[in-house]
Amino acid sequence: MVTRPTPPLPYAIADDLRARIITGRLQVDERLPSEAQLAAHYRVSTPTLRNALAVLQGEGLIEKIQGKGNFVRRRLHQVTYVGGGHMAIDRDVARATLRVKVRITKTLARGGLSSLLKVPLHSPLTELLCVGYEGDSPHSLIRFYVPRDLAPVNPRAELSCWGSVEATLAEARPALADTQETVNARLPTRSEAATLRISTALAILAITRVSTDITGRVAEAAHLVLPGDRSNALFTTHRMTTERPAQR
Structure with missing residues (x-):
């Protein structure tokens, strides 16, 4: 037996x-x-x-x-990061249940932020802490860091979607020309786990995004955090194709 x-x-x-x-x-x-x-x-x-x-x-x-x-917990809906700061959630979720809370603080460029934004140490920055919610449950966290002179003056504290956050940031700076993103999986910090209401033992999808505007200046850097139990990343590559000349 x-x-x-x-x-x-x-x-x-x-x-x-x-x-x-x-x-x-x-x-x-x-x-x-x-x-x-x-x-x-x-x-x-x-x-x-x-x-x-x-x-x-x-x-x-x-x-x-x-x-x-x-x-x-209620059934978790999948959050898909599609690049460029855009996120999609299951189609069966009512748009009315989605919102983003924004907290704005002034800070200085220290350590890694100075390198990401290519500015001298202690340069003035504005931080936008954005937490996405489905109903009352948090599903995503982004910290935007923007040179102070490119920061929005009076952004709203609560917005309906991430697109609204992007539009608010775009109002204060030149158009973006290039965005680079680095994706990795790691465990959350205690602060991240508390904000997203997840265990510190649950892996997260961490994305660092750096955007340069049409003048060549780094306009913003962002740290995105998505819980690993309900998120994935989708990247699509569009390839140029050329027609081969017809054989005679």
Whole structure:
């Protein structure tokens, strides 16, 4: 008789909670018992219980809202980054549920920002912190860094889509001529995880974008962060074709 190995405690707990979510015993938007209550119920330490919750967060089944607790999450819609700062979401999502919150602060070019924007250290910059939401759930995070003289004067604090953010930035600078993007996967910082309500163990899609305007000046640099459980990147290459001369 072959016996199956017992899964480690965090995965066993995650299996039980997952089954309760899938079968409807735990409903969408329902708050889970507190971590202390769950740890006592499963007779494990709090760190072990948190490891189990991290598994479910990584699967997109629950989300932790700071100061409120862990909640069963609604079905996650896929976010597709198509390049050039443009993002698309599943077609069945009502446009009315999508919005972008913008926070604007003044900062200085330090470290990597100085290199990205090709400006001297401590040059004045404007940072636009933009968080995209589907309903009340965050799905994407972008930090735009713009030379202060190219920054929009009075952008709105909440916009309907990323296109509105791009249009607002375009009003204050010359047209863009070139954009370079670097894509990599990594773990989120604690700040990024808290903003996107994801586990620090969930990989993210991180994109660094640098845009140059028609005068040759770097007009903006952006850091994009997309949760790995519901995002992908799509890049399309258009190739020029020439007709071969007809053979005689």
